[in-house]
Amino acid sequence: MKRIRTALAAAFVAMVLAGCVNPADDMSEIRENPQGELALKTLILTLPDGEAIPVTFVREDNFVFVGADGRWWRQLRGDGVAVKVFIQGEELSGVGRAVEDDKDRARYILEKVRPGFAWLTPSVPIEIKLGE
Secondary structure: OHHHHHHHHHHHHHHHHHOOOOHHHHHHHHHHOOOOHHHHHEEEEEOOOOOEEEEEOEEEOOEEEEEEOOOHHHHHOOOOEEEEEEEOOEEEEEEEEEOOOOHHHHHHHHHHHOOOOOOOOOOEEEEEEEOO
16 A cells, blocks of 8 residues: 555655646736636645645535645645645635644545545645635
8 A cells, every 4th residue: 555655745846857747837826817627626735834735635514635745735834824825816815734633534625635546646735724
């Protein structure tokens, strides 16, 4: 199981390095076409350090759920930190946190974000409460 996760993460990194996945192009597309296909499933998350990244999401009421790959999620450890999200043409503020302390909540988030594949990815569940 761990080997599969590691292989998938390595494949994604290789795709990014090879130019198959270009976060800057994705962010331009999301901003320029906020009602487009990519923007319907991908938001731009601005982290506490100011870095902006595109991530797939699911929104439920005033919560946004994300599966974090890579190390950026470490900025969201603890009780939560201020973040900004750009969702379908709207800039919103919220409090984001890595869900490390509640296994049931973590499973719920990852099943929302990656239905049927949550067990396969090494993702860390992220919960963003909007309007805070």
